[in-house]
């Protein structure tokens with residue numbers, strides 16, 4: 001580890017104490033940012049954590065919609081995203097007007113939105129979901145038809161497990177650019193031939209062809225638990241590369257092979273140790289959701305947390 005990185009880490013850890021700040025870090029962050037985290041997890045785990053924060057300030061090392069969710073859950077606290085250009089392209093694929101149009105075309109049909117959406121869209125849905133609880137939420141809703149978005153591949157994953165529900169996609173075809181890079185998972189299948197004893201774990205944002213070839217389709221939180229608890233020793237990881245860093249660091253006795261070493265989310269990687277340090281010093285840039293949107297968006301998030309207990 002370079003001297004500069006070590007110095008930044010020490011300064012960040014001291015500033016967190018001095019300013020009563022908590023650092024929430026997504027599994028897709030770079031290794032050195034993960035190493036200064038107070039809590040690392042997937043979207044569901046981070047939302048749960050954000051619901052019960054006592055510190056005065058939250059530094060969110062993730063992307064725009066995650067910091068917004070933390071702000072909606074903690075309207076009185078300072079929520080800081082170290083780089084405002086860390087925006088999730090999938091969330092941007094669902095503008096409010098597209099959602100409202102689909103709602104108008106399907107009156108009375110409940111709307112379930114992946115948390116990977118912006119606050120103004122969340123404010124117009126009935127309940128949010130993550131890849132960890134989407135199946136559970138749709139089952140518990142117990143409706144024949146559901147408007148679901150923005151991720152078409154997550155919709156495929158849900159539909160395979162809850163076949164009696166018609167999912168109306170919004171937008172028509174939303175996707176994650178990073179998980180698209182796996183395509184049908186040819187490289188992962190080559191690895192599986194080389195290491196037949198390995199478990200192939202695939203994220204539900206990946207294409208259906210890749211999901212169908214997986215041993216397990218799991219959220220990143222699910223992947224972590226599976227790798228920790230399984231008696232297997234080798235795992236092929238079909239998600240963003242930051243997850244492989246976390247697994248290698250926290251479960252050193254096992255082997256983790258990236259299904260595609262180039263599967264990097266450029267938005268997540270806009271957060272660095274340097275801008276995290278600067279965010280702590282300047283207490284900026286702040287993410288604040290307008291009050292009226294905040295009040296409306298809180299309900300579907302709280303409903304999700306309640307329904308996935």
Ligand code: SF4
Pocket residue numbers: 028063088089090091116176177178179240265266267268
């Ligand atoms: S990995 Fe995909 S869904 Fe997640 S933040 Fe990056 S672009 Fe968005």
